[in-house]
Amino acid sequence: MPKFSRRSFIGAGLAVSGLGLTAACGRSGASGPSGALVKPTDSIVDAVEKERPASGKERAFTLRAAETELDLGGRTVRTWSYGDALPGRELRLTAGDTIKATLENRLPDPTSVHWHGLAMRNDMDGVPSVTQAPVKPGEDFTYRFIVDTPGTHWFHPHVGTQIDRGLYAPIIVEDPDEPLAYDEEWVVMLDDWLDGVDGATPDDVLDEVRGGMDHGGHGMGHGDEGPMRMGAMLMGASSDLLGGDAGDVYYPVHLVDGRPGADPRTFSAKPGARVRIRLVNAGGDTAYRVALGGHRMTVTHTDGYPVEHREVDAVLLGMGERYDVLVTLEDGVFPLVALAEGKDMTGMAVVRTGSGEAPKEDVRPDELDGEVVHATELAADPQVRLERRSPEAEHEIELTGSMAAYDWALNGRRFDREDPTRGAFKVEQGQRVRLVFKNSTKMWHPMHLHGHTFQVGKDGPRKDTLIVLPGRSVEVEFDADNPGRWLVHCHNIYHGEVGMMGLVAYTA
Numbered sequence: 001m002p003k004f005s006r007r008s009f010i011g012a013g014l015a016v017s018g019l020g021l022t023a024a025c026g027r028s029g030a031s032g033p034s035g036a037l038v039k040p041t042d043s044i045v046d047a048v049e050k051e052r053p054a055s056g057k058e059r060a061f062t063l064r065a066a067e068t069e070l071d072l073g074g075r076t077v078r079t080w081s082y083g084d085a086l087p088g089r090e091l092r093l094t095a096g097d098t099i100k101a102t103l104e105n106r107l108p109d110p111t112s113v114h115w116h117g118l119a120m121r122n123d124m125d126g127v128p129s130v131t132q133a134p135v136k137p138g139e140d141f142t143y144r145f146i147v148d149t150p151g152t153h154w155f156h157p158h159v160g161t162q163i164d165r166g167l168y169a170p171i172i173v174e175d176p177d178e179p180l181a182y183d184e185e186w187v188v189m190l191d192d193w194l195d196g197v198d199g200a201t202p203d204d205v206l207d208e209v210r211g212g213m214d215h216g217g218h219g220m221g222h223g224d225e226g227p228m229r230m231g232a233m234l235m236g237a238s239s240d241l242l243g244g245d246a247g248d249v250y251y252p253v254h255l256v257d258g259r260p261g262a263d264p265r266t267f268s269a270k271p272g273a274r275v276r277i278r279l280v281n282a283g284g285d286t287a288y289r290v291a292l293g294g295h296r297m298t299v300t301h302t303d304g305y306p307v308e309h310r311e312v313d314a315v316l317l318g319m320g321e322r323y324d325v326l327v328t329l330e331d332g333v334f335p336l337v338a339l340a341e342g343k344d345m346t347g348m349a350v351v352r353t354g355s356g357e358a359p360k361e362d363v364r365p366d367e368l369d370g371e372v373v374h375a376t377e378l379a380a381d382p383q384v385r386l387e388r389r390s391p392e393a394e395h396e397i398e399l400t401g402s403m404a405a406y407d408w409a410l411n412g413r414r415f416d417r418e419d420p421t422r423g424a425f426k427v428e429q430g431q432r433v434r435l436v437f438k439n440s441t442k443m444w445h446p447m448h449l450h451g452h453t454f455q456v457g458k459d460g461p462r463k464d465t466l467i468v469l470p471g472r473s474v475e476v477e478f479d480a481d482n483p484g485r486w487l488v489h490c491h492n493i494y495h496g497e498v499g500m501m502g503l504v505a506y507t508a
Contacts (some may be wrong), residue, residue, distance in 0.1 A: 080162065082168075190281050254347035
């Protein structure tokens with residue numbers, strides 16, 4: 001049985017980027033290199049898959065997507081979920097294993113599964129009109145691929161607004177050479193919730209926000225009144241950490257691991273225990289500032305990749321982002337709080353190591369106002385930093401649009417599902433690629449790249465999802481070592497659904 005390590009997987013990624021193909025010299029504009037585009041079913045996709053380091057073990061799972069009723073702290077909602085649970089059941093593997101996950105679609109609509117953060121083969125990416133046909137109601141589809149990316153990841157649909165229901169769950173890929181030592185491990189998913197509350201659905205919200213706010217007012221200062229609801233829309237949500245406008249959509253409930261603060265989840269451990277907390281933001285339109293009352297936390301990973309350890313009071317997660325933190329627990333009862341950034345609402349869980357009364361659901365620990373880290377302030381652990389190299393391809397991706405017209409797009413072009421390769425950002429196998437995210441809007445956007453991880457700046461963290469603040473530009477680089485057609489998009493579900501998506505596409 002071969003022995004794997006984080007470094008061996010990175011080396012393997014560099015190896016498969018070759019496969020006898022030569023990267024073109026010179027930089028590419030939006031049109032990119034000439035030539036036909038690689039299709040998800042092309043032989044090179046299979047060839048790269050066969051070169052991934054594999055343990056020889058296969059892990060089989062069944063994901064039943066169906067309508068269900070869930071209890072959210074005494075409030076029963078009709079929604080969709082995996083296996084009648086929220087979040088869905090955790091999938092856990094070891095790097096090098098092959099996952100065999102059968103999606104059973106028992107929903108009234110077509111669906112799919114996207115494996116967020118994993119560098120899987122392109123035909124398993126779960127994006128209708130790009131990598132696969134959606135799975136029809138009553139039908140099954142089996143996703144099978146080698147999982148070679150250790151870390152904290154998750155999965156969700158990539159059809160319409162389905163991610164803003166209950167269709168999500170964590171997938172944890174253990175590092176066979178794990179360097180961290182800890183006594184307990186908790187996976188904590190954060191979510192903003194509206195589905196089934198007062199009859200609302202995400203599709204209804206999308207229909208409403210598509211109309212925009214041409215009469216003005218969104219994002220303006222709100223004085224002492226705080227954010228105000230106008231139908232499904234939120235007016236005046238503002239955050240300095242997010243550069244101004246904090247969000248579009250009103251959510252009546254914020255969940256920590258599937259429970260509201262009024263009926264919180266309790267995590268128990270012994271005093272002095274060293275706990276690894278894997279945080280995942282599964283929300284649709286909300287960034288979360290997360291703190292554990294009475295404690296500081298040490299950030300060890302973001303989006304599954306190790307960083308130079310940084311002790312902070314709180315972390316800020318955009319939609320789709322993940323952070324791993326280590327905490328040594330004191331004796332007592334403490335609130336684990338997820339503040340809906342700029343929206344003046346919270347979700348909460350309880351951490352109990354001893355006797356005492358549980359905190360109130362509206363508790364705001366001092367740590368929320370302490371040292372809060374942005375991902376761009378972190379540095380990649382030296383073992384996962386990309387080797388210094390000049391890019392052979394560079395693309396500027398301008399984030400465009402406004403709340404007034406709700407015309408979110410990339411480079412002024414809305415994603416065309418009928419012709420998804422139109423305007424694709426073209427790359428070639430083996431290239432070092434630089435993407436420049438230029439945010440020309442007045443709102444922050446969590447930008448996500450499928451099938452790859454990029455490095456932020458020269459020595460910044462390795463990530464697949466990154467907050468780009470309004471009026472700012474951020475440069476990221478990645479190695480083109482996973483051929484196919486890959487979405488790059490805003491992980492605000494409503495921004496992406498109206499058109500803030502594009503393709504990074506490999507040429508044959």
